[in-house]
Amino acid sequence: MATKYIFVTGGVLSGVGKGVTAASLGAVLKSRGFKVNIQKCDPYFNVDSGTLNPAEHGEVFVTKDGAETDLDLGHYERFLSSNLTQQSSTMSGRIYRQVIEDERSGKYLGKTVQIIPHVTDAMQEAIINSSKGFDIHIVEVGGTVGDYESTAFIEAIRQLRLKVGPKNCLYIHVVFLPFLEASQEVKSKPAQNAVRDLREAGIICDILVARADHAVPKNILKKLSLFGDIPLDRVLALPTVDTIYEVPLIIEETGIGDIVCKELSLPNKKSKLNDWTKLVSIIKKPNKKACKVAIVAKYLDHTDTYSSVVEALKSAAWSFDMDVSIVWVDAEKLTKDNCQDKFNKIDAIVVPGGFGNRGIEGKILAAQYALQNNIPYLGLCLGMQVASIGAIRMAGIKNANSTEFDVKSKDPVIDIMESQKKQKKLGGTMRLGDYKCDIVKGSLAHKMYKSEHIVERHRHRYEFNPKYTKQLNKGGLVISGTNPETGLTEIVEAPKHSYFIATQFHPEFTSRPLKPHPLFAGLIGATQKQ
Numbered sequence: 376m377a378t379k380y381i382f383v384t385g386g387v388l389s390g391v392g393k394g395v396t397a398a399s400l401g402a403v404l405k406s407r408g409f410k411v412n413i414q415k416c417d418p419y420f421n422v423d424s425g426t427l428n429p430a431e432h433g434e435v436f437v438t439k440d441g442a443e444t445d446l447d448l449g450h451y452e453r454f455l456s457s458n459l460t461q462q463s464s465t466m467s468g469r470i471y472r473q474v475i476e477d478e479r480s481g482k483y484l485g486k487t488v489q490i491i492p493h494v495t496d497a498m499q500e501a502i503i504n505s506s507k508g509f510d511i512h513i514v515e516v517g518g519t520v521g522d523y524e525s526t527a528f529i530e531a532i533r534q535l536r537l538k539v540g541p542k543n544c545l546y547i548h549v550v551f552l553p554f555l556e557a558s559q560e561v562k563s564k565p566a567q568n569a570v571r572d573l574r575e576a577g578i579i580c581d582i583l584v585a586r587a588d589h590a591v592p593k594n595i596l597k598k599l600s601l602f603g604d605i606p607l608d609r610v611l612a613l614p615t616v617d618t619i620y621e622v623p624l625i626i627e628e629t630g631i632g633d634i635v636c637k638e639l640s641l642p643n644k645k646s647k648l649n650d651w652t653k654l655v656s657i658i659k660k661p662n663k664k665a666c667k668v669a670i671v672a673k674y675l676d677h678t679d680t681y682s683s684v685v686e687a688l689k690s691a692a693w694s695f696d697m698d699v700s701i702v703w704v705d706a707e708k709l710t711k712d713n714c715q716d717k718f719n720k721i722d723a724i725v726v727p728g729g730f731g732n733r734g735i736e737g738k739i740l741a742a743q744y745a746l747q748n749n750i751p752y753l754g755l756c757l758g759m760q761v762a763s764i765g766a767i768r769m770a771g772i773k774n775a776n777s778t779e780f781d782v783k784s785k786d787p788v789i790d791i792m793e794s795q796k797k798q799k800k801l802g803g804t805m806r807l808g809d810y811k812c813d814i815v816k817g818s819l820a821h822k823m824y825k826s827e828h829i830v831e832r833h834r835h836r837y838e839f840n841p842k843y844t845k846q847l848n849k850g851g852l853v854i855s856g857t858n859p860e861t862g863l864t865e866i867v868e869a870p871k872h873s874y875f876i877a878t879q880f881h882p883e884f885t886s887r888p889l890k891p892h893p894l895f896a897g898l899i900g901a902t903q904k905q
C-alpha cells in the first residue's frame with residue numbers, strides 16, 4: 376500500500392491545539408491498526424531547537440537519536456506511544472542549510488538556486504524520507520497559513536499532492552472560532568478568511584476542524600461549509616475539553632477517523648481506545664486525594680519549559696488513581712531560612728534539568744532538604760548534579776561545585792571530563808540521546824526498573840567527577856547506575872531514604888500517559904507510604 380499523507384495546517388491564530396489534534400488523530404489511526412508516523416515542519420530559521428530559549432519557546436524535547444526538538448514532539452510521542460527520530464522534526468533552517476551546502480558542492484550544476492523548486496523540493500524530500508515504511512504519515516506545519524515565513528512549506532505540501540497523487544493525500548485545516556462576550560456568540564468570519572487564505576495558496580482543505588472554547592452552534596458549521604466550500608459532514612467542531620487526552624476520544628466521536636479512512640481509501644478498521652477511555656475517566660474523577668509535588672525551577676513564567684516533567688508526574692499519579700497538584704517553587708527565592716516553610720506541606724520534591732547559574736544554590740538546598748528530611752526526591756539531570764553537590768557539601772567539602780557554575784572551583788565534583796575537553800566546539804561536547812546504563816543489583820533503581828540494563832535519553836555536558844565518590848557516599852548517596860562504555864555516572868540514590876533517586880538522564884522524555892515511567896511512578900508511590 377502506498378503511504379498516505381495527512382497534512383495539518385492552522386488558521387486564525389497559533390496555539391489552538393493543532394499539535395494535539397494531529398497527535399490525537401495519530402493515536403486514533405494507530406489504534407485502528409495502522410503504522411503511523413508524524414512530523415513537525417517548523418518555519419523557524421534555526422537548524423534545531425537546541426539553541427532556543429526555553430523561557431520563550433518551552434521545553435527542548437530530545438529524541439532517542441539525540442535530536443533537540445520542539446515540545447510538540449513530546450506530545451506526539453505521548454499520544455502515539457512511539458519513539459520518534461530526527462526525521463520527525465524539520466525546521467526551515469535545516470532545509471536551507473542543506474540547499475546552501477548542495478549549492479556550494481555544485482549539485483545544482485550551475486542553475487539559479489531558488490525557493491521554488493529547490494527549497495520546496497528539499498522540503499518534500501524531508502517529508503517523503505520521514506514517511507518511509509509507514510501506512511500513514513501525518514505532517515503538521517507550524518504557524519498559521521498566511522505567515523510569510525511558512526509559505527515555502529505550504530507550497531511544498533501543495534506540490535506533494537501532485538507527486539503522491541490526490542488519493543494518497545488529505546488536508547486538514549485547524550481554525551479557531553472566537554467568542555464575543557458582548558453578544559454571547561461564536562464568530563466564524565476569521566475562520567472563513569483562514570480557509571480562503573489556504574485556498575489562495577492552492578490548497579482546498581478536505582476537513583475543517585473548528586476549535587472553540589464554547590459550544591459551536593450548527594448554523595456556524597453550516598456557514599463555514601458554505602463559505603469554505605467544504606461538505607458539511609467534513610466541518611467539525613472541537614470544543615476545548617478538560618484534558619488533552621480526551622481529544623482522541625472526541626476525534627473518534629466526531630467521525631473524523633471514518634472520514635479520513637474513506638477519503639484515503641483505507642480499510643475502515645475499528646479503533647481500540649479502551650485504554651484512553653479508562654485513563655480519561657481517572658483524570659476526570661480520581662478516587663484518591665491528590666498528592667503535592669514541588670518542582671524547584673527557574674523558568675516560572677512559562678511552565679511549558681517543563682512540559683514532559685509535568686506530564687510524567689501526572690501520568691504517574693493517574694496510575695495510582697489520583698491527581699497531582701504541582702507547586703512551583705522559585706529556586707532563586709529558596710533560602711535556608713524559608714526552606715521548611717516552602718516544603719512544609721509537600722509530599723515530594725523534583726529538581727528538573729537546567730542550564731546556567733541562576734537559582735542553582737536554591738536547587739542544591741532543595742536536594743539537601745529532601746535528603747535530610749526523608750522527603751521523596753527525584754532529580755533529573757541537573758537535579759542529579761545538585762543532589763551530588765549537596766551531599767558532598769554535607770560531607771564537609773564546603774566548596775563543592777560544578778565547573779558550569781564556578782569555572783575555578785577547587786572541588787569540581789561536577790565537571791567536564793578529560794575526554795570531552797579535547798572537543799573544543801561548544802555543542803560538540805553534549806551527550807545527546809540514548810545511552811546505556813548498567814544498574815547495581817539490589818539498588819532502588821533496580822527495584823524500580825526491574826532490570827539491570829536500561830537505555831535512557833540524555834542532554835547534558837557536565838558529568839559527576841568520580842574522584843569524589845567517597846565523599847558522595849559520606850554525604851549519604853551511592854552510585855547505582857553507570858554507563859558501561861565510559862563508566863560515567865548515570866544514577867545516584869540514597870540507600871537509607873524512603874525514596875531519593877537522581878539521574879543524569881531524562882526519564883521524563885520516555886514516560887507515556889498510558890505507561891508512566893517507573894522512576895516517576897516510584898516517586899508518587901513513595902508519597903503514599905509516608
Ligand code: GLN
Nearest residue numbers: 728729756757835836837
Ligand atoms: N547544565 C547541566 C549540564 O550541562 C545539566 C543539563 C540538564 O539538566 N539538561 O550538564
